[in-house]
Amino acid sequence: MADKFEEDAIMKQRQQLHMTVFSQCFSPCGKFLVTGNNFGRIAVFSLVSALSPDIIEDCRKPILSFQGSSSAIYSLIATDKFLICGGEGDINAWNWSDIYKKTPKVAWSLSVPVDGYFNHPETNCLSYQEKDNLLYSGCGDSNVYVWDLESGTRKNTLKGHKDYIHCLTSRYNGQELMSGSEDGSVRVWDTRTSSEAVHVIEPFKHQECSRPNQGKWIGCIAVDSSDDWMVCGGGPTLTSWHMRSLTPTVVFPTPNICQKHVMFHEDTIISGGTCSNVYHWTINGDMKSCVPCTPTSVYSIAINTHSENNRVLSTCGSGYKVDIFTNFGYRAFSLLFS
Amino acid sequence: MAASTIDFDAARERISQCIKVSLSSNSFDLIDAQYGNIAGSEGEKKMVFDQSLRDVLKDLILQEKGPKAYIVMIELAISSVYKGFCTPSTPFILLADISEVVTLEVCDDIFKFVETRVETWQEPIFYNAGKNYLLRVCNDLLRRLSQPQCTVFCGRIQLFLARLFPLIERSGLNLMSQFNLDNVTVYNTKDVEGSLKHDEKDESMDYEEGEMGDSMSGTPIDYNLYRKFWSLQDYFRYPVQCYNKEAWRRFGQHSNEVLSAFHSLKLDEVHASKKKLEQMKKDGHRYFAKYLTSEKLFDLQLSDSNFRRYVLLQFLILFQYLNAPVKFKSHILSREENWNTWKNEGCPPFVKEKEDDSEKQVKLPRSRKRSIGEDMKTAGPNKKIDLGSPELTRLWNINPNNFQACQDERRQFVPGVDELFSEAIDQADPAAQIEDEYKLINNSNYAWRALRLLAKKSPHFFQPSTQPCKSIPLYLENMITKLAKEMPAPAEEIKTEDENAETDEFLKTSDDVETPDQSSILTLDQLESVANKLGDNWKTLANELNMSDDEISALQTEHPEVKVQAKEMLLTWQMKEGNSAVKHVLLSALQESGLKDIVESVFPDNEPGDT
Numbered sequence: 001m002a003d004k005f006e007e008d009a010i011m012k013q014r015q016q017l018h019m020t021v022f023s024q025c026f027s028p029c030g031k032f033l034v035t036g037n038n039f040g041r042i043a044v045f046s047l048v049s050a051l052s053p054d055i056i057e058d059c060r061k062p063i064l065s066f067q068g069s070s071s072a073i074y075s076l077i078a079t080d081k082f083l084i085c086g087g088e089g090d091i092n093a094w095n096w097s098d099i100y101k102k103t104p105k106v107a108w109s110l111s112v113p114v115d116g117y118f119n120h121p122e123t124n125c126l127s128y129q130e131k132d133n134l135l136y137s138g139c140g141d142s143n144v145y146v147w148d149l150e151s152g153t154r155k156n157t158l159k160g161h162k163d164y165i166h167c168l169t170s171r172y173n174g175q176e177l178m179s180g181s182e183d184g185s186v187r188v189w190d191t192r193t194s195s196e197a198v199h200v201i202e203p204f205k206h207q208e209c210s211r212p213n214q215g216k217w218i219g220c221i222a223v224d225s226s227d228d229w230m231v232c233g234g235g236p237t238l239t240s241w242h243m244r245s246l247t248p249t250v251v252f253p254t255p256n257i258c259q260k261h262v263m264f265h266e267d268t269i270i271s272g273g274t275c276s277n278v279y280h281w282t283i284n285g286d287m288k289s290c291v292p293c294t295p296t297s298v299y300s301i302a303i304n305t306h307s308e309n310n311r312v313l314s315t316c317g318s319g320y321k322v323d324i325f326t327n328f329g330y331r332a333f334s335l336l337f338s
Numbered sequence: 339m340a341a342s343t344i345d346f347d348a349a350r351e352r353i354s355q356c357i358k359v360s361l362s363s364n365s366f367d368l369i370d371a372q373y374g375n376i377a378g379s380e381g382e383k384k385m386v387f388d389q390s391l392r393d394v395l396k397d398l399i400l401q402e403k404g405p406k407a408y409i410v411m412i413e414l415a416i417s418s419v420y421k422g423f424c425t426p427s428t429p430f431i432l433l434a435d436i437s438e439v440v441t442l443e444v445c446d447d448i449f450k451f452v453e454t455r456v457e458t459w460q461e462p463i464f465y466n467a468g469k470n471y472l473l474r475v476c477n478d479l480l481r482r483l484s485q486p487q488c489t490v491f492c493g494r495i496q497l498f499l500a501r502l503f504p505l506i507e508r509s510g511l512n513l514m515s516q517f518n519l520d521n522v523t524v525y526n527t528k529d530v531e532g533s534l535k536h537d538e539k540d541e542s543m544d545y546e547e548g549e550m551g552d553s554m555s556g557t558p559i560d561y562n563l564y565r566k567f568w569s570l571q572d573y574f575r576y577p578v579q580c581y582n583k584e585a586w587r588r589f590g591q592h593s594n595e596v597l598s599a600f601h602s603l604k605l606d607e608v609h610a611s612k613k614k615l616e617q618m619k620k621d622g623h624r625y626f627a628k629y630l631t632s633e634k635l636f637d638l639q640l641s642d643s644n645f646r647r648y649v650l651l652q653f654l655i656l657f658q659y660l661n662a663p664v665k666f667k668s669h670i671l672s673r674e675e676n677w678n679t680w681k682n683e684g685c686p687p688f689v690k691e692k693e694d695d696s697e698k699q700v701k702l703p704r705s706r707k708r709s710i711g712e713d714m715k716t717a718g719p720n721k722k723i724d725l726g727s728p729e730l731t732r733l734w735n736i737n738p739n740n741f742q743a744c745q746d747e748r749r750q751f752v753p754g755v756d757e758l759f760s761e762a763i764d765q766a767d768p769a770a771q772i773e774d775e776y777k778l779i780n781n782s783n784y785a786w787r788a789l790r791l792l793a794k795k796s797p798h799f800f801q802p803s804t805q806p807c808k809s810i811p812l813y814l815e816n817m818i819t820k821l822a823k824e825m826p827a828p829a830e831e832i833k834t835e836d837e838n839a840e841t842d843e844f845l846k847t848s849d850d851v852e853t854p855d856q857s858s859i860l861t862l863d864q865l866e867s868v869a870n871k872l873g874d875n876w877k878t879l880a881n882e883l884n885m886s887d888d889e890i891s892a893l894q895t896e897h898p899e900v901k902v903q904a905k906e907m908l909l910t911w912q913m914k915e916g917n918s919a920v921k922h923v924l925l926s927a928l929q930e931s932g933l934k935d936i937v938e939s940v941f942p943d944n945e946p947g948d949t
Contacts, residue, residue, distance in 0.1 A: 289602070329641065
């Protein structure tokens with residue numbers, strides 16, 4: 001028994017050294033941060049106690065952690081009722097009320113269609129459309145699946161990408177879906193039909209942003225609140241596109257850095273990628289600030305908009321530390337995924 | 339003396355009357371006349387006048403005449419100073435007397451008068467005599483006044499002092515570069531509400547309980563940085579803390595974090611601050627004596643360029659202080675601190691070793707009697723200190739206490755007065771019929787020793803003499819006759835010489851009271867003959883005599899010849915063992931090591947029963 005225990009402890013230490021936190025989301029109440037790592041574990045942090053005036057080390061540790069999937073969790077999103085997690089294998093969901101009670105149990109799960117016996121496609125990204133209660137999942141088999149959460153069935157499959165999907169975002173209140181893929185294209189879908197993509201944008205073919213040495217993959221994509229502007233990056237430089245004319249307008253200078261996550265926040269664009277910095281840009285492409293953070297590679301940036309008290313920015317990526325920025329300008333502290 | 343006291347009381351009485359009269363009549367004639375009438379020196383007269391002035395003032399105060407009467411009194415004192423009736427410090431003493439006993443309101447009126455007479459105080463006669471009194475009066479007043487309530491009066495006093503003292507006056511200067519330790523920046527270090535909330539949260543994560551957080555401020559606060567940031571103010575307040583290792587480490591850590599936050603957090607946009615700059619030009623320079631330390635302001639402060647400039651300037655000042663040659667001041671301060679702690683502890687004596695010594699001596703009276711080396715052994719084997727080289731170890735371990743070793747009687751090389759001079763006294767006796775040139779006193783070597791001994795021990799040496807310096811032999815002769823008179827009877831003299839002989843032989847015997855009987859003592863001759871016969875066997879004997887390997891190897895390295903080695907070994911043993919180094923011990927050791935023949939040849943008279 002003792003040996004087993006020791007082995008576990010060593011294993012845990014090793015896991016900590018090799019940990020990558022791929023995904024994160026805030027609970028609908030805005031008081032908790034949920035993160036998922038490459039070992040399939042989900043950790044829940046309490047922002048309230050982490051931000052409380054009395055600084056105790058324990059506040060920086062997860063208050064709850066459970067196995068969410070058999071291996072890496074690539075995507076986490078929160079709906080009003082459920083925490084939905086996508087990774088290798090099935091898409092699982094938990095009731096928030098169960099998580100608050102610290103008794104998480106899988107509420108439902110969706111199985112991604114299997115193509116062949118050995119080929120379980122992973123879910124790289126999820127997107128939720130509240131109006132129709134639809135869930136989109138971008139998968140490793142180059143397909144985007146549309147799920148009806150009401151019935152729990154797969155409603156539609158969007159085919160067209162030639163390689164796996166990196167990222168998803170929706171536009172026009174969920175009428176349009178955009179997906180970025182390893183094949184270098186951004187496809188715009190009309191979710192009401194199951195036909196081919198409406199538009200195909202291929203940034204690597206544009207000289208302003210193409211970077212052949214970094215590849216052509218699109219790692220991140222975001223649309224602003226007016227739905228007129230889209231920002232995407234990855235292999236090609238981070239670029240904003242005018243959606244009506246489908247032309248690149250502003251190139252954000254990020255030499256040798258591939259962006260993995262981009263988001264609009266108020267009037268700034270926040271992005272992170274293969275360096276330990278979080279960039280803040282103006283819409284015109286000027287860098288507002290470059291804020292150092294702990295992970296050497298940033299996989300996800302999230303801002304808690306659910307609760308004004310805990311309005312923090314958090315970044316996660318390589319390493320077990322999840323950085324919290326209270327004032328977006330500097331790293332206040334790190335939560336420890338353990 | 340007696341006459342002058344009577345004079346003093348009477349004169350004091352008279353002058354007091356005159357002053358009272360002149361106060362009411364406002365004329366000086368009477369005082370003039372009376373002052374001339376007093377008999378006595380100028381100093382005495384002044385003293386009487388000073389005292390009379392104070393007496394009159396005391397009466398005035400007791401009658402509570404009010405500030406005007408007091409002011410008239412001081413005016414009178416001032417004019418008396420001009421006339422030379424009293425010492426220049428008198429008006430100030432009167433002022434001090436008044437301010438000490440009257441209420442603050444009256445003090446206010448008196449102070450108005452003091453303010454109007456700044457020019458008078460600055461006159462040379464008054465300035466030197468009275469500046470310290472005035473300073474003291476002002477400081478006493480400041481201490482009595484409530485700082486937040488009587489701001490106007492406090493300010494007036496400060497202004498007055500500024501006017502009174504010239505700019506180059508050093509008394510107001512912080513010469514020791516002391517820090518204003520009262521300037522503490524208070525910030526929020528604890529939040530009871532927060533910890534409560536935390537405890538509740540641990541039990542369950544209910545939605546409702548989490549709601550409690552909403553009562554807090556709008557935006558999240560980074561309490562970690564907030565506390566570290568404001569804790570730095572304490573170092574700026576009192577930079578000497580940086581010389582403390584732990585404090586310096588914490589300072590480095592905190593300032594690193596603060597500076598990295600500064601580094602990563604961009605300031606407000608430039609054009610915005612430009613606008614502010616213009617505004618500032620209009621408003622004039624803004625100055626805050628204190629920081630606002632609310633945690634709610636912290637985010638705003640971090641992105642405020644002016645605030646950041648203040649803090650960075652504080653850093654620079656601190657670093658400059660640490661680099662500057664003012665540094666040594668801090669050492670002065672620390673010395674001052676040591677001095678103070680010493681005084682606070684009731685001035686403990688520094689000579690602690692002595693006490694310990696006496697204790698030891700009380701504890702171990704027996705071992706002290708035996709030998710120094712033995713002391714070491716009884717003290718325990720752990721106390722033996724290895725100094726690396728065997729010889730050093732031996733030397734060191736002869737006695738654990740160096741002072742004690744030095745005080746040992748064997749180290750008393752200075753002979754007594756009696757010893758040294760007894761021969762010379764004998765020679766001085768004409769009956770001895772010794773010719774002058776053979777007398778000891780003519781021996782320069784002896785004369786030198788004699789003089790030193792006299793200087794040390796004899797009271798005659800320091801007797802004052804008006805005679806010019808004689809030659810040393812003559813002087814010594816003179817001394818010897820003096821000493822001879824003090825000397826005890828010649829019979830006893832011989833006895834002392836016997837004692838001397840004994841102490842000379844301290845290698846064999848010891849200074850013990852209970853000397854062992856003569857037969858068991860080993861003589862040097864005996865030892866030598868034993869040593870000669872020992873040859874290479876001395877090492878086995880040494881082992882038998884409980885000599886350590888270190889000592890043996892030391893002897894071997896020191897002396898190439900075997901005979902010398904053996905002899906040295908025996909001597910060392912004797913020195914080490916002291917009184918217990920008696921014949922039968924050596925004999926039994928010899929027998930144990932199988933050297934019976936030596937026993938027989940060196941100690942033929944020894945009977946086997948002895949061993």
